[in-house]
Amino acid sequence: MADERPEFFESGHRACGGCGPALAGRLIMKAAGENTIVVASTGCMEVFSTPYPETAWKTPWIHSLFQNAAAVASGIESSIKMQGRDEKVVVIAGDGATFDIGVLCISGAFERGHDITYICYDNEAYMNTGIQRSGATPYDASTTTSPAGKNSTGNSRPKKDMPAILAAHGAPYVATASIAYPTDMMKKVEKAINTKGPCYLQVHAPCCTGWGFDGAKTMEIGKAAINSGLWVNFEMEEGTVTKVKKVKRVPVDDYLKSQKRFRHLFKPEPKTEEIAKIQAIADKNAEKYGTDIVPKN
Amino acid sequence: MQGNIACAEGALAAGCSFFGGYPITPSTEVAEHMARILPKKGGTFIQMEDELASISSIIGASWAGARSMTATSGPGFSLMMENIGYAVMTETPIVIVNIQRGGPSTGQPTMGAQGDMMQCRFGSHGDYSTIALVPSTVQEMFDLTAKAFNLADRFRCPVFLMSDEIIGHMREKVTIPEEVDIIRRRPLKEGKLPFEPEDDMIPGFPEFGKGYRVHVTGLTHDERGYPEATNCELHSELVTRLVNKIESKRHEIADYDIINPQAEIVFITYGPPGRAVRQLMHDYSDLEIGHLNLRIVWPFPEKVLKEFPNASKFIVPELNMGQMAREIQRHTSIEVESLPKIGGEMHTPDELFRAMGGDS
Numbered sequence: 061m062a063d064e065r066p067e068f069f070e071s072g073h074r075a076c077g078g079c080g081p082a083l084a085g086r087l088i089m090k091a092a093g094e095n096t097i098v099v100a101s102t103g104c105m106e107v108f109s110t111p112y113p114e115t116a117w118k119t120p121w122i123h124s125l126f127q128n129a130a131a132v133a134s135g136i137e138s139s140i141k142m143q144g145r146d147e148k149v150v151v152i153a154g155d156g157a158t159f160d161i162g163v164l165c166i167s168g169a170f171e172r173g174h175d176i177t178y179i180c181y182d183n184e185a186y187m188n189t190g191i192q193r194s195g196a197t198p199y200d201a202s203t204t205t206s207p208a209g210k211n212s213t214g215n216s217r218p219k220k221d222m223p224a225i226l227a228a229h230g231a232p233y234v235a236t237a238s239i240a241y242p243t244d245m246m247k248k249v250e251k252a253i254n255t256k257g258p259c260y261l262q263v264h265a266p267c268c269t270g271w272g273f274d275g276a277k278t279m280e281i282g283k284a285a286i287n288s289g290l291w292v293n294f295e296m297e298e299g300t301v302t303k304v305k306k307v308k309r310v311p312v313d314d315y316l317k318s319q320k321r322f323r324h325l326f327k328p329e330p331k332t333e334e335i336a337k338i339q340a341i342a343d344k345n346a347e348k349y350g351t352d353i354v355p356k357n
Numbered sequence: 358m359q360g361n362i363a364c365a366e367g368a369l370a371a372g373c374s375f376f377g378g379y380p381i382t383p384s385t386e387v388a389e390h391m392a393r394i395l396p397k398k399g400g401t402f403i404q405m406e407d408e409l410a411s412i413s414s415i416i417g418a419s420w421a422g423a424r425s426m427t428a429t430s431g432p433g434f435s436l437m438m439e440n441i442g443y444a445v446m447t448e449t450p451i452v453i454v455n456i457q458r459g460g461p462s463t464g465q466p467t468m469g470a471q472g473d474m475m476q477c478r479f480g481s482h483g484d485y486s487t488i489a490l491v492p493s494t495v496q497e498m499f500d501l502t503a504k505a506f507n508l509a510d511r512f513r514c515p516v517f518l519m520s521d522e523i524i525g526h527m528r529e530k531v532t533i534p535e536e537v538d539i540i541r542r543r544p545l546k547e548g549k550l551p552f553e554p555e556d557d558m559i560p561g562f563p564e565f566g567k568g569y570r571v572h573v574t575g576l577t578h579d580e581r582g583y584p585e586a587t588n589c590e591l592h593s594e595l596v597t598r599l600v601n602k603i604e605s606k607r608h609e610i611a612d613y614d615i616i617n618p619q620a621e622i623v624f625i626t627y628g629p630p631g632r633a634v635r636q637l638m639h640d641y642s643d644l645e646i647g648h649l650n651l652r653i654v655w656p657f658p659e660k661v662l663k664e665f666p667n668a669s670k671f672i673v674p675e676l677n678m679g680q681m682a683r684e685i686q687r688h689t690s691i692e693v694e695s696l697p698k699i700g701g702e703m704h705t706p707d708e709l710f711r712a713m714g715g716d717s
Contacts, residue, residue, distance in 0.1 A: 102432075102463065123463075125432060125462075125463075126432065127407055127436075156380075160379075160406035160407060161379070161406055161407035163406070186380045188382075189380040189382050189385045190380070190385060190389075192380040192385065192388070192389070192404065195406065204385075204389040205380070205388060205389060205392040205402070205404045206392070206404075207392060207393055211396070211397070212396075
């Protein structure tokens with residue numbers, strides 16, 4: 061069923077065909093609506109969606125630096141509140157800006173309790189500068205600063221648990237979503253925007269260029285991440301997990317095989333030990349969030 | 358070889374064993390190359406969470422004994438400013454590579470510029486002096502990066518390689534020498550206090566873990582390293598020494614090329630504009646023009662201006678709005694003509710020709 065609500069993130073921008081973040085941007089804005097002020101960080105979305113005449117944004121939009129979107133949003137929100145106005149302040153930032161360089165400003169904004177919605181489009185590396193690892197890059201993914209090779213199996217650290225960090229700040233609403241489940245994602249955007257206080261939404265946004273897959277398969281890859289247990293869609297209210305997307309989980313192998321960033325795990329021969337470690341991450345996720353559908357006897 | 362790769366290779370040749378960095382266009386290739394090569398050589402590459410962390414990590418690594426480096430560009434360079442002053446005050450040898458792009462702010466990430474020349478000299482608060490090298494070829498990118506480590510270790514200060522997108526992304530032939538000269542920092546002498554200067558005003562380096570209970574602080578400190586922030590005389594002595602240990606050697610460490618010193622019209626360049634002057638001299642071989650190309654810009658070696666006894670005019674093409682032209686002007690009574698160019702493109706030889714009053 062088509063969603064007839066108007067678009068505030070227009071087509072015709074400069075993103076790659078099959079760009080997950082572009083889809084995230086479009087759906088976020090559809091859900092957020094006209095009464096929105098967007099604060100952006102430096103990143104792919106800033107670069108592909110802003111140059112004239114392919115500018116995609118139909119709402120007020122501001123980019124300042126890489127690290128400070130949450131602080132700029134704090135100022136905008138305070139100013140609006142002071143004037144008795146009701147626009148919604150929404151940050152849309154990438155994972156590098158969110159997990160790494162921007163943590164200080166995010167922590168400050170969430171601790172102060174500004175009524176903002178912070179949305180991270182998570183494509184799991186710095187794609188704008190040419191695929192460098194970030195705190196959101198999964199274990200063993202090969203990037204230009206975590207290159208796989210004879211002595212390396214790629215990124216040596218697991219993905220940082222950013223939702224837990226923001227929940228620990230006392231955020232009333234923290235959720236994860238995926239562009240592969242658009243309706244769910246848009247509902248979560250609306251919920252975050254309409255919940256008073258600082259809310260955090262982390263959207264899984266596969267990057268065909270950085271992960272190495274055919275741009276026609278972005279949705280498929282997004283779904284496969286969830287079915288593998290490596291990405292979990294959940295909602296947390298006042299620090300408690302209230303809703304989780306249940307799945308009939310499959311082994312991580314197919315998800316890994318579908319992307320060039322994990323190719324070194326299978327060539328020249330499968331690195332079973334490493335794949336087992338990634339499977340263990342998925343198993344742990346499933347246990348922590350209770351994602352597995354248990355067959356009824 | 359690409360300029361940024363030559364920079365990384367120069368660092369590796371000089372024995373750089375620690376790189377802390379953060380992706381930023383147009384410097385990222387330096388970090389990417391270090392990420393690939395440094396671990397194989399027993400060194401450490403760390404991708405930090407931002408540029409504050411990048412420069413902080415190389416300061417820490419330096420105190421633990423490593424030759425350490427970071428590479429960045431405009432916005433990242435601005436974030437490093439507070440720690441640059443800290444490295445000056447604590448006399449920490451570090452190398453900071455700035456592959457300059459168009460500013461201010463995010464500006465022109467993929468275009469070359471030389472707009473940070475004053476920032477690298479005066480960007481952190483307080484009085485201080487620094488050393489800045491500027492390559493105009495990919496070969497010099499290699500050579501000067503290696504040299505930067507020796508200067509940092511010798512003077513115990515942050516040293517800047519102030520290159521730009523043009524040289525950083527340029528591909529040229531590079532001759533890598535069998536080995537490069539490595540002059541490591543002088544260790545602290547027996548019986549000396551950790552910040553007690555020797556005759557050259559530079560204290561030996563009391564490396565962590567070598568038996569010293571060294572106390573490192575950015576506060577005004579005495580020769581033991583302990584803060585005495587309200588001692589007027591001590592502050593004056595310390596900061597004067599930090600400036601003079603570098604400024605007093607500015608003619609000794611000066612690094613430049615002089616061509617046609619008898620000429621009346623003299624181009625003064627550093628970095629990419631030097632290439633346009635060379636091309637101009639090649640295209641118009643009968644032109645009487647002199648050329649001073651500086652490879653070390655800070656500290657500024659003003660005596661070199663006297664090497665052109667017949668000069669009636671210095672023309673200074675720069676990829677900024679005239680930053681070094683002003684510095685040159687304050688050292689000479691000869692007319693200085695600034696030839697600024699911003700936007701990301703180099704001066705063409707014809708533009709230089711027209712600046713001389715030529716008709717092309």
